[in-house]
Amino acid sequence: MNKKLLGYGLLLLALIAAPFLGAYPVFVMKLLCFALFASAFNLLLGYAGLLSFGHAAFLGGSAYVAGHVIKIWHMTPEVGLICGTLTGAFLGWVFGVLAIRRQGIYFAMITLALAQMLFFLCLQAPFTGGEDGLQSVPRGKLFGVIDLANDLTMYYVALGIVAIAFAVIVRTIHSPFGQVLKGIKENEPRAISLGYDTHRFKLLAFVISAALSGLAGSLKTLVLGFASLSDVHWTASGGVILMTLVGGLGTLSGPLVGSAVVVLLENKIGEMGNGLFRLSGIEWFRTLGESVTMVTGLIFVICVLLFRRGIMGEIIALRDRMKRN
Amino acid sequence: MSISLPALLSQLLLGLVNGSFYAILSLGLAVIFGLLNVINFAHGALFMMGAIVSWMAMNYFEVNYWVMLVAAPILVGLFGIVIERLFLRWIYKLDHLYGLLLTLGLTLLIEGVFRSVYGVSGLAYSAPEALSGGTNLGFMFLPNYRAWVVVVSLIVCFVTWYAIEKTRLGAYLRAGTENPRLVEAFGINVPLMVTLTYGFGVALAAFAGVLAAPVIQISPLMGQNLIIVVFAVVVIGGMGSIMGAILTGLGLGVIEGLTKVFYPEASSTVVFVIMVIVLLIRPAGLFGKEK
Numbered sequence: 382m383n384k385k386l387l388g389y390g391l392l393l394l395a396l397i398a399a400p401f402l403g404a405y406p407v408f409v410m411k412l413l414c415f416a417l418f419a420s421a422f423n424l425l426l427g428y429a430g431l432l433s434f435g436h437a438a439f440l441g442g443s444a445y446v447a448g449h450v451i452k453i454w455h456m457t458p459e460v461g462l463i464c465g466t467l468t469g470a471f472l473g474w475v476f477g478v479l480a481i482r483r484q485g486i487y488f489a490m491i492t493l494a495l496a497q498m499l500f501f502l503c504l505q506a507p508f509t510g511g512e513d514g515l516q517s518v519p520r521g522k523l524f525g526v527i528d529l530a531n532d533l534t535m536y537y538v539a540l541g542i543v544a545i546a547f548a549v550i551v552r553t554i555h556s557p558f559g560q561v562l563k564g565i566k567e568n569e570p571r572a573i574s575l576g577y578d579t580h581r582f583k584l585l586a587f588v589i590s591a592a593l594s595g596l597a598g599s600l601k602t603l604v605l606g607f608a609s610l611s612d613v614h615w616t617a618s619g620g621v622i623l624m625t626l627v628g629g630l631g632t633l634s635g636p637l638v639g640s641a642v643v644v645l646l647e648n649k650i651g652e653m654g655n656g657l658f659r660l661s662g663i664e665w666f667r668t669l670g671e672s673v674t675m676v677t678g679l680i681f682v683i684c685v686l687l688f689r690r691g692i693m694g695e696i697i698a699l700r701d702r703m704k705r706n
Numbered sequence: 707m708s709i710s711l712p713a714l715l716s717q718l719l720l721g722l723v724n725g726s727f728y729a730i731l732s733l734g735l736a737v738i739f740g741l742l743n744v745i746n747f748a749h750g751a752l753f754m755m756g757a758i759v760s761w762m763a764m765n766y767f768e769v770n771y772w773v774m775l776v777a778a779p780i781l782v783g784l785f786g787i788v789i790e791r792l793f794l795r796w797i798y799k800l801d802h803l804y805g806l807l808l809t810l811g812l813t814l815l816i817e818g819v820f821r822s823v824y825g826v827s828g829l830a831y832s833a834p835e836a837l838s839g840g841t842n843l844g845f846m847f848l849p850n851y852r853a854w855v856v857v858v859s860l861i862v863c864f865v866t867w868y869a870i871e872k873t874r875l876g877a878y879l880r881a882g883t884e885n886p887r888l889v890e891a892f893g894i895n896v897p898l899m900v901t902l903t904y905g906f907g908v909a910l911a912a913f914a915g916v917l918a919a920p921v922i923q924i925s926p927l928m929g930q931n932l933i934i935v936v937f938a939v940v941v942i943g944g945m946g947s948i949m950g951a952i953l954t955g956l957g958l959g960v961i962e963g964l965t966k967v968f969y970p971e972a973s974s975t976v977v978f979v980i981m982v983i984v985l986l987i988r989p990a991g992l993f994g995k996e997k
Contacts, residue, residue, distance in 0.1 A: 426803075432803040432806070434806075479982060479985050479986070482985050482989035483941070483985070483989060483990075485802050486739075486745050486802040486803075486805075486806065487941055489745075489803065489806055490745065490937040490938075490940065490941050491941055491981070491985065493934055493937055494934060494935075494937055494938040494941065494978050494981055495978065495981075495982070497931075497934045497935075497938075497978065498975050498978035498979070501974045501975045501978075502975065504974075505971060505974075615930075615934065619810060619814075622807065622810075626807065672818050672821075672822050674814045674817060674818040674821065675814065675815055675818025675819060675821075675822065676818075677811075677814055678810075678811045678812065678813065678814025678815035678816075678817075678818055679811070679815055680811070681807060681808070681810060681811025681814065682793065682808060682811040682812060682815065684807075684811075685797065685804050685807050685808040685811065686793065686796055686797070686808070689800075689804070
């Protein structure tokens with residue numbers, strides 16, 4: 382446990398130092414938002430065994446609400462973040478109440494359908510700006526005092542928020558509540574026979590996960606200054622599943638690693654393609670930048686068939702094996 | 707609000723056309739899920755392949771609609787068999803969610819490949835001459851192609867229902883759904899049956915794709931939104947019954963068509979709203995069995 386704590390401490394230190402080591406703050410903030418999103422998603426899939434295919438609704442829906450509150454109602458950023466988080470929690474409650482009525486694969490289909498409904502609502506609603514999205518949301522002053530327009534200030538505020546949210550997730554997983562969730566995941570009938578109201582536990586897990594996804598979405602709006610339809614689109618739900626899967630389902634650090642890998646890949650794939658072209662001379666590599674979906678599809682297939690534990694899952698399994706020998 | 711009868715009837719017909727696609731697609735999903743325990747997310751992409759393959763055959767080889775109506779399902783069905791043998795068979799023993807994720811990955815791959823060739827803009831495909839134009843019924847103008855889609859879809863659905871519910875082969879299939887190991891003990895080659903079932907479900911999707919080619923804009927992304935609506939249809943109907951899947955698909959298409967007349971803003975969301983209502987009133991779905 383102490384070693385783990387040390388690891389996270391080092392990661393936090395590295396992140397604090399990152400802007401001085403040449404990392405572009407806005408990009409790292411984007412990474413942080415997705416890391417939080419994936420960790421929140423993993424809380425649900427990795428620890429409660431519920432596959433939600435509708436998490437884009439919480440990310441994107443909250444992003445719009447936070448943007449609206451800050452831009453149109455001229456509220457301070459923290460109010461926007463709180464409103465966004467509450468939106469996530471509320472949507473999560475609605476989705477959860479409906480989806481938990483069905484088991485297994487239906488759960489995924491229902492959440493996907495509900496998220497698609499929200500996507501169409503956002504497409505038509507007047508306040509989302511339709512295809513253009515909600516543009517130029519000001520960062521404003523935190524508590525009316527701290528000016529966030531400076532990237533570095535914004536960076537440390539965002540880092541603080543994500544670190545606290547991550548601590549909440551860790552705490553939730555290790556709490557008695559988290560243990561019951563694991564029990565439900567392993568064997569629901571037994572959990573029921575032990576007297577647990579499993580529906581309520583699942584619903585609460587869903588609401589917590591959705592609220593934190595909402596926080597990630599609102600923070601993303603604040604950092605980047607816009608909210609768009611791509612965050613509510615089902616591909617964002619697919620993306621967060623991929624991040625969690627690549628990093629390692631049901632591991633604490635997995636979503637952090639997975640989100641970094643996927644976001645880096647999406648941003649750098651064009652450059653990587655050009656590099657491969659220079660190395661190999663194959664013309665096709667140069668078009669790699671336009672074929673992000675193809676590459677993500679390929680990673681999905683490889684992960685599911687060969688690599689189900691994910692990066693961190695494999696590392697943890699390797700370490701355990703070495704310990705035993 | 708006054709709505710003319712011809713407008714109402716024409717939307718009703720359009721609804722039936724969409725409902726036919728929902729019915730064929732959800733039928734295929736149900737058959738595949740029954741035996742493979744996999745929710746085939748790639749169904750939309752394979753539907754798209756049916757349409758694009760017909761378009762390619764027409765544009766590159768001048769093969770007409772009628773040939774492709776038979777050839778496209780066979781080609782795409784064979785492709786499905788390859789997918790099943792190469793990928794799907796490794797995950798039958800795993801949790802449901804891996805089946806969904808694997809087919810999601812395959813969807814992105816297939817759509818990505820077609821996107822890199824054809825972009826995202828629509829490709830035009832005209833209906834065969836024998837079915838172009840329309841018939842004046844006196845009270846409305848009936849576009850021949852749409853009527854054809856509805857009739858032929860109903861026939862295909864009915865034949866599938868008959869084959870599964872009333873024939874020896876269908877009995878094996880249903881037995882395999884209930885208890886594959888027992889069926890295997892009777893000397894029936896279950897893995898082969900699984901492969902062929904997937905191929906058949908995929909062929910159905912491709913068939914719907916060919917039917918849709920002249921009425922829906924063909925594009926690599928045409929299956930994406932459709933498959934999510936079909937998921938909602940499956941949730942509403944429940945996957946337990948073949949007839950249930952057909953009726954739910956057609957019914958929801960009609961409701962969607964009517965919504966376009968009375969409250970067009972809600973036409974893209976009405977299926978999902980109905981799903982919510984069904985979940986509240988009958989959580990197991992209209993034709994599902996309560997566990």
